[in-house]
Amino acid sequence: MKWSSNLKKFRSVLAVGAVLAASLGVTLPVKAQTVEEIKKKGQLTVGMLVDFPPFGITNLEGQPDGFDADIAKALAKHLGVKANIVPVTGPNRIPFLLTGKVDMLVASLAITPERAKQVAFSDPYAGIRIVVYGKKNAAVRAPADLKNVSVGVARASTQDVSLTAIAPEGTQIRRFDDDASAVQALLSGQVDVIGAATPVVGEIEKVAPGQFDTKLTLREQVHGIALRPGQDELLKTVNEFVAEQQKNGALAATYKKWVGADLPELKKP
Template sequence: MKPNRRIFTVLAASALAAGLAAPSLAAELEAIESAGSVKIGMLVDFPPFGIQDTSGKPDGYDADVAKALADYLGVTPEIVPVTGPNRIPYLLSGQVDVLVASLGITEERAQKVDFSTPYAGISIAVYGDSTLEVTEASGLDGQSIAVARASTQDTGVSEVAPEGTDIRRFDDDASAVQALMSGQVKLIGASNVVMSQIAGATGDRFDKKFDLSSQVQGIAVAPGSDALLEKINGFVGEARSDGTLDEIHEKWLGEPLPDFVKNAE
């Protein structure tokens, strides 16, 4: 009986290995609908997109979008907190059906997951004193502009700034913003997220001068979840046009969904 047993062991081991190494698990729309709930992964450490409210429940832009998505699907949302590094593995291993996790759409990621049309975005721009007339990079000549050292905005500003620009590099966004607010600089390179956070304190003292770059974020599903993705795209399209996303964006970032997200495919 020995050989038989060995064959059995090998078979069992290979079955196990196959199970472990199984390629990504596609999420079936029918399965979600029959279960009556959808597991949505989101970040809880990325304000204002994903945070935890005072009672420890996930909240933020992504949470509101996730709830709206579940409503659209006609199921209840089951929000699973994920982290930056593990969000894609969570999706590919089927522990969540969908990621509404501020996942920026990039070439590399698109090879692993399927993205919906963009539902959010982060833009980097030059902001400054409302009284200042600067509409393009050449206007930076002779001006001082604060940036966080080695950030995307540092790279962006350094690339376009003319020779005579006084680029002041601070250790982080907070110090750069402090320099702007205390009047030490008239301009800053910052993201719309950072600027929305200080808008409450500064009102219309500062406005956007010109864009540097932008990154759009998509809702992600495991490859092969075509029916689900189609449904999600339907949701994003509707939410963009009927003002749902505008409303949520207004709530968390102080302005309607920016045009670069609305116009992105």
Template sequence: MAFTVTRRLIVAGALLTAAATAFGGLTATANAQSVEDIKGKGKLTIGMLVDFPPFGITSADGKPDGYDADVAKLMAKHMGVPVDIVPVTGPNRIPYLLTGKVDVLVASLGVTPERAKQVAFSEPYAAIEIGLLAPQKSPVKKAEDLSGKSVGVARASTQDQSLTAVAPKDARIMRFDDDASAVQALLSGQVDALGVSNVVAQQIKTMAPQANYEMKFVLKSQVQGIALRQGQDKLLGWVNGFLDTVKKNGELNAIHQKWLGTDLPAAVTASKS
């Protein structure tokens, strides 16, 4: 029995040693905690979605582009190093960060308690807002003003739930199978207003600029943060300082105006580093 136990311990030790050797390079990468470490390797590696317009897209020449790309480039500029933007997907973006394939994520990652158990979040740099879109000439300014009016939403969506909670009883909420159908109802005049995210709202404004649509009020905000590995305290401090600077000097607002056509949401500007 003693021989068996001893042999098992030896085998287990050998396996651990092999694992440590195999992942040694990965551990060294993942332990890069500071701006100095990043400057030492010569570039800032940032993971980014490229399938979530206008935050992440692929340009005509095949390069990552969009709101997140501009934020990533600005971050590297302030750090004084080149940027290497690595395309990621929704499912693999956090694993890419945790395994050291990227230094940080600027990947439209909504800040949630569940995700905060896996990664460290910066102060917000963007936000997805759910609000009410209607023609500029519409007198609607708040939920109570929807009395007697028709509002389109995608069935069972966040905007459906948020609007249903605040709309007057005599408002007519028309539920469609998807955003595309709800948008068409607004464009065709079938509904007076539309519950929609600011991302889709910007697409509608681009599609029909002559209609002069505008967001009348916000129903809900989901802030997005730059994500880092837990324990990257020095780098997190730098990132928050960077965001504070670019919010105050207008650089981040200019990027938001470029890609979403509006100023930064209050949920972003109200946060303090």
């Protein structure tokens, strides 16, 4: 059946992304701190999710692709160097940055006060909505309805934090290593609902149309490019790049290309 074939393909894409993030995410430390050091190195090493379509995917050639990949490549071009994209996962992306395995993250990282204590964020370059999404027969219309409901989330993600904050006692929160695993748990019936970003919801709708619906909106979020604290010169250059991309329309065009929607208003929290 066509649905079965599409479902298998979607699961395969997510699984390949998760495996690639785990297997290719080991690199030698690259502790470039300044623009000059990156130019001398000749490449910008960027950590990126590859299991978060359409922001981060693995293409048919086995290479990182998607909205974040296009932004990373454009940023590298702005700096006059090549882009070296390193697959990361939700839980390890900040550790990869802080230990010098990557120069920066273009990894769908939501700007939050908690994360801002660990990393330096650029001005926002993208935005999405985080929702509770799941089986149509799951009677969830308010946070209180989550009691005794099984909920899947990617561990340490924005949806994990947001859901944990509003879930009543008795909510069965199952934490997975990445969005791919949470999605597969929903599709296979292991959980009733998941916490997910709207682009992930869009991908599920493609392979399982009409089977699930959105229950709650957890939060609106904006994404920032993340750097290690103290890289002030590099951060200034990244912000100049983001401003330039917004002014010339390239950022909106790239968002429309991959997400299929207009770029939302980007206000730094």
